Amino acid sequence: MGKMQATGFFTSLICLLLTTASFSQNQDCHCFIKGTVRDAHSGLPVVGATLLLVKSNQGVFTDAAGRYEFTGLCPGKYEIECRIIGYQSRRDTVNLTEGHEENFSLDEEEIHLKDVEITAHRTDAPISQPLTTLSGSDLARTRGQSLGESLQGITGVTMLQTGSSIAKPVIHGMHSNRVLIMNNGVRQEGQQWGSEHAPEIDPFVATRLSVVKGAAGVRYGSDAIGGVVLVEPEELPIDKPISGELNAAAFSNGRQGATSATLQGGVKGLNGFGWRAQGTLKRGGNIRTPTYFLDNTGSAERNFSLAAGYRKKGFGAEIYYSHFKTKIGIFSGSHIGSVTDLLNVIQSGEPLIKADFSYTINRPYQDVAHNLLKGEMHYHFSDGNRLKWVSAYQYDNRLEYDLHAPRNDSLATLNRAELSFRLTTLTNDIIWDHKPLAGKLSGQIGVSTLYQYNLMDGRPLIPNFDQWNIGIFGIERLVHNGWELEAGLRYDYRDLTTYRFVNRLKTTDHFVFHNASGTLGAGRNLNDRWSVRVNLGTAWRAPNVSELFSDGVHHGAAAYEQGDANLAPEKALNTIASIRYATDNLTLEVGGYYNYIRDYIYLKPQPEPILTVRGAFPYFKYNQTDATFKGVDLSADWKLSGHLSWISKLTYLRVNDVRNDAYLVMIPANRWENQLKYAWDSKGRWEKMFFALGNRWVGEQRRIPPGSDFAPPPSGYALWNAQLSGNLVFSEKKRVEVTLTVDNLLDTVYRDYLNRFRYYADDMGRNVSLRMRYVF
Amino acid sequence: MKRTNQNWNYGLIIGVAFLFMQCKSASDVTPDDENELITTVQLNFTPENTGFPTVQTFTYRDVDGDGGNAPTKFDTVSLQANTNYTLKITLLDESKNPAVDITQEVKEKSDEHLVVFTASPASLFKYTYGDTDASNLPLGLTGMVLTGTAGTGKLKVQLRHQPPISGKVQKDGTPGPGSDDVNLDFVLMVK
Structure with missing residues (x-):
């Protein structure tokens, strides 16, 4: 039973942040965070992404080269949120105090470089519907189980079983033809109508298993009734x-x-x-x-x-x-x-x-x-x-x-x-x-x-x-x-x-x-x-x-x-x-x-x-x-x-x-x-x-x-x-x-x-x- | 830019080729093939010691199998009181042409089958097995019946299918193991 990350405000791609932090010698607020936002699928810079410093309510946009910069920051812990319409939003913490020497030079050439890779994955999910994702260690702890069994730790998701070897996911009480499975971006088409027909998918192909709850017929087409x-x-x-x-x-x-x-x-x-x-x-x-x-x-x-x-x-x-x-x-x-x-x-x-x-x-x-x-x-x-x-x-x-x-x-x-x-x-x-x-x-x-x-x-x-x-x-x-x-x-x-x-x-x-x-x-x-x-x-x-x-x-x-x-x-x-x-x-x-x-x-x-x-x-x-x-x-x-x-x-x-x-x-x-x-x-x-x-x-x-x-x-x-x-x-x-x-x-x-x-x-x-x- | 357009075009050709990959048509329907279908059950009673050995046959028949049209024949088993009968059961699949004699197949697989006759009230109908399988366990395609005093009730006829499961023999002479291939409640009248 892993801790589920409820991500998912935005759709799409990967947003890669290259963050550079710099510190002043005398604790003045001269630190800055800067970097580039890239679409990891294509590797191209993303123009017009919004970067927010969560607690300070500061926001900047990326320029034509995908670059952004926050200046005048005091040392401390910051949470940056990267939002791009059409992409999934992502938060990351940048620590501007830890691990940095007091005698750090102000000179930009000598600043301590810290790469913060933020990967906000493509989900295509509607932004206003709950999306729960199982990935990384949480997913690893379900390995060896079938797709239906792997998902049942998510709230609102249960299983329809035929014995112990056949399991189908049930979302909000609905299953089979009322739940759509998108396998690597493709509608899974097996004999879903049968309650003893488990999804023909090996969960090991995935590094992310997500569940969109609720009717999502517009993006995904027919059958997306329960989720x-x-x-x-x-x-x-x-x-x-x-x-x-x-x-x-x-x-x-x-x-x-x-x-x-x-x-x-x-x-x-x-x-x-x-x-x-x-x-x-x-x-x-x-x-x-x-x-x-x-x-x-x-x-x-x-x-x-x-x-x-x-x-x-x-x-x-x-x-x-x-x-x-x-x-x-x-x-x-x-x-x-x-x-x-x-x-x-x-x-x-x-x-x-x-x-x-x-x-x-x-x-x-x-x-x-x-x-x-x-x-x-x-x-x-x-x-x-x-x-x-x-x-x-x-x-x-x-x-x-x-x-x-x-x-x-x-x-x-x-x-x-x-x-x-x-x-x-x-x-x-x-x-x-x-x-x-x-x-x-x-x-x-x-x-x-x-x-x-x-x-x-x-x-x-x-x-x-x-x-x-x-x-x-x-x-x-x-x-x-x-x-x-x-x-x-x-x-x-x-x-x-x-x-x-x-x-x-x-x-x-x-x-x-x-x-x-x-x-x-x-x-x-x-x-x-x-x-x-x-x-x-x-x-x-x-x-x-x-x-x-x-x-x-x-x-x-x-x-x-x-x-x-x-x-x-x-x-x-x-x-x-x-x-x-x-x-x-x-x-x-x-x-x-x-x-x-x-x-x-x-x-x-x-x-x-x-x-x-x-x-x-x-x-x-x-x-x-x-x-x-x-x-x-x-x-x-x-x-x-x-x-x-x-x-x-x-x-x-x-x-x-x-x-x-x-x-x-x-x-x-x-x-x-x-x-x-x-x-x-x-x-x-x-x-x-x-x-x-x-x-x-x-x-x-x-x-x-x-x-x-x-x-x-x-x-x-x-x-x-x-x-x-x-x-x-x-x-x-x-x-x-x-x-x-x-x-x-x-x-x-x-x-x-x-x-x-x-x-x-x-x-x-x-x-x-x-x-x-x-x-x- | 020119180069990428070419790539795009090749991809388009491959993708369109996908669309023409169908090789067998859904309109070629194969006829239904249900290997366990039994459409017809006949109970053949021959009275003994009467001097007139006329066979009485009582039939259940549902030629199109489960559902569809209702069974066309479901006779009342009408027998004489205090009489000895020889009872033979015939099983057919009349959905096929010619009809398949399931009785013969049951005989061949006698170690996997058991016919069970249960009357209620039990006093109406006393059944004794008249045949056995290779392991000397009862089979029930042939048997003796002694009817009781006049009365009305039910005669349950079951064909228990008891094949080995995971290599283990299931048949033990009792109705317990296996599952029903036939389970019919005939109305029984003893006059």
């Missing part, structure tokens, strides 16, 4: 020496191991080039609950990514390829044939299938491969305008193997998947950032296109389809009198053609969906302690093919689910506001949201069951209603003393079906996390050492529609965890970060409402993990 997950690799190391990173993680539960290596650098003798290669291996066996092993819950993963780029003056081009491949065993006790089977397992209270530890993955399992090839080009015009083009190709191949192979031996030996999905997606985005006007107004306009086709084999589940989408958008941002204002509009048009068999006849259906989205936001720093942000945003999503055409028993849920081809798109109107208070000792952030979703698509129980050869199944049909998602996210980081701090995070959510005055199913329960952290001063070669003891309390979900489930939601639970961490420093560039973590310290028996296997088995027991990260 957006941004998976961002580092900028390519153009003309830099070879460097790298080695990560290793070992987990006691499942005897799982994960290792990942990254190597990167420039090319000697070739100016403007940079490259990166990265690879990950992961292997795990049967997961253990506090009292028994779960049969067939191992997993095996191997991924790699390659990137290369070239930059010269304003021009830049980049190519990126990533390959993700995983084989995940599905707990064999979760296979049920009929409602009777399910009721038997629920009544037994533990799985009927017993197991020992094993790494072997048998049926049922998923075998998923995801390939992403991305090309990007940009040109920064000398007058400040910018043109960017991103083109990406994705091929997602998902194979699902049922517990039972065909009875027929000749078919069984073929070992074909009972379900096979092959999804191919081409996306193109062209974005024009116009130059800042009067140093106040910046913005972008863009066109996004998507072409996609799906090929399906095996058991009937979803149809084949062809789909294309075009979206145009514009966002403008204004900084004036301490206010940051933002407004944007978008229009999307989607054309979907489906192909399927109905009673052995090929049937083609054609759909057109279109929608306009808007966003309006404001942010203001009231003083150096208080800041507020408000955003009103809309987002939409078209009904997905499974909602349109599902027709069959959902095994595992023991429900007969039927789609409705007349569903209308879902539209969200989200109001989100947050207040932040930050001093040296206390950081407090409170955010509230009210997300109104018109035509919310959900499975509505039908009065009559459906009779099949395996008995009668409860009958659910996709239906639409109006729903409200309202909640509060609270996080506090309080330094109780020089060593001890207390971190507290609260996630509160209430969801209502307002059209029927009812509750909705599968809404995460409220939770409260607390952590006490004791940090040491550096000892010898050890730095940044700390010990933390944490507790995660999750309530019982009591707001459920009556008669909608086979078993009541599990009762609440509290889990303890402990962490010991430190950095072993060999040189300025070489260090090893070591973290020992114990999750579920007391081996507590629990089940989570948002784990789809809660009917069958307990959740994971104690898990001791050791992580090492070597940076060179």
Whole structure:
């Protein structure tokens, strides 16, 4: 559980400050700070950036060469804030007292040089929406876990699980097609509609994982209803020496191991080039609950990514390829044939299938491969305008193997998947950032296109389809009198053609969906302690093919689910506001949201069951209603003393079906996390050492529609965890970060409402993990 | 400046080439292939010692599988009181042409299957297994039935699929392990 940095006022790039500090001999106020602001992506100076000295309210702009200068400063500690419209803002502390000799010369040639590199990364996120980023050591302490698991320390973010091996991120109670994942700037297109389809992304490709909470449909297009997950690799190391990173993680539960290596650098003798290669291996066996092993819950993963780029003056081009491949065993006790089977397992209270530890993955399992090839080009015009083009190709191949192979031996030996999905997606985005006007107004306009086709084999589940989408958008941002204002509009048009068999006849259906989205936001720093942000945003999503055409028993849920081809798109109107208070000792952030979703698509129980050869199944049909998602996210980081701090995070959510005055199913329960952290001063070669003891309390979900489930939601639970961490420093560039973590310290028996296997088995027991990260 | 424009153009060509990379069309739909589908269950009762061995057949039939059209046939099992019957079960997948005989496949994989007959009230219907698998455990494709005194109730017919899991044999002669491939509640009338 790392400390999250809530950054993110502005969008874009990197702002690099070269700071020079100088001191007078006689403590007079003749010190100055000066430097240059550069766009690290292009290396070009940034004109018109605002530099603020936070406490003194002094502000300057960068000149035509990107230079700035503060003069007449007294010695002391200063916080500089660098703000550029269209870029993410960044604060940094410059100490004008420490480490400087009294007899320092006033002469400028002899001044002490101190390079302060400030990297404010590109996020593209709306400035007025809460953005939480996991990076550096905080991210390192989640290594080895899946994307869904890595994000769950963020307030407002929970997980939807299918057993312990499949996790999807849930933002403000929404998941799957209501959460958009941007992988390296490209919309992730897998089979997101499935609750047992985890994101096909290796978190090791990223050095930053961010979550934008709330509807962000204008910038990102459809599906960004609950929020957006941004998976961002580092900028390519153009003309830099070879460097790298080695990560290793070992987990006691499942005897799982994960290792990942990254190597990167420039090319000697070739100016403007940079490259990166990265690879990950992961292997795990049967997961253990506090009292028994779960049969067939191992997993095996191997991924790699390659990137290369070239930059010269304003021009830049980049190519990126990533390959993700995983084989995940599905707990064999979760296979049920009929409602009777399910009721038997629920009544037994533990799985009927017993197991020992094993790494072997048998049926049922998923075998998923995801390939992403991305090309990007940009040109920064000398007058400040910018043109960017991103083109990406994705091929997602998902194979699902049922517990039972065909009875027929000749078919069984073929070992074909009972379900096979092959999804191919081409996306193109062209974005024009116009130059800042009067140093106040910046913005972008863009066109996004998507072409996609799906090929399906095996058991009937979803149809084949062809789909294309075009979206145009514009966002403008204004900084004036301490206010940051933002407004944007978008229009999307989607054309979907489906192909399927109905009673052995090929049937083609054609759909057109279109929608306009808007966003309006404001942010203001009231003083150096208080800041507020408000955003009103809309987002939409078209009904997905499974909602349109599902027709069959959902095994595992023991429900007969039927789609409705007349569903209308879902539209969200989200109001989100947050207040932040930050001093040296206390950081407090409170955010509230009210997300109104018109035509919310959900499975509505039908009065009559459906009779099949395996008995009668409860009958659910996709239906639409109006729903409200309202909640509060609270996080506090309080330094109780020089060593001890207390971190507290609260996630509160209430969801209502307002059209029927009812509750909705599968809404995460409220939770409260607390952590006490004791940090040491550096000892010898050890730095940044700390010990933390944490507790995660999750309530019982009591707001459920009556008669909608086979078993009541599990009762609440509290889990303890402990962490010991430190950095072993060999040189300025070489260090090893070591973290020992114990999750579920007391081996507590629990089940989570948002784990789809809660009917069958307990959740994971104690898990001791050791992580090492070597940076060179 | 001229040079960079050229780069831009090359990139454009590569990018546009991406757009024409489709090689298989979504409109070529492959027919549904559900390997475990059972559309038809037939219970064949042959009375013994009556001198008139006429077979009575009671059928459940849902040719298009789960959902879609409702089952076309779901007979009431109507039997005579205090009578001995031979009961044979036939399982078919009639969605395929020609129909697939699942009974034969169950027989071949007898060590992974168990047919279970449960009457309620139990006094209506007493079942004795008439066949076994290779491990001498009951199978249930054939069996003997002794009906009780007249009455009405339910006859639950289950085909338990009990294949080995992670290499471990599951079938132990009881209905416990595995999952249902068939689970039907026939109305039972004993006259």
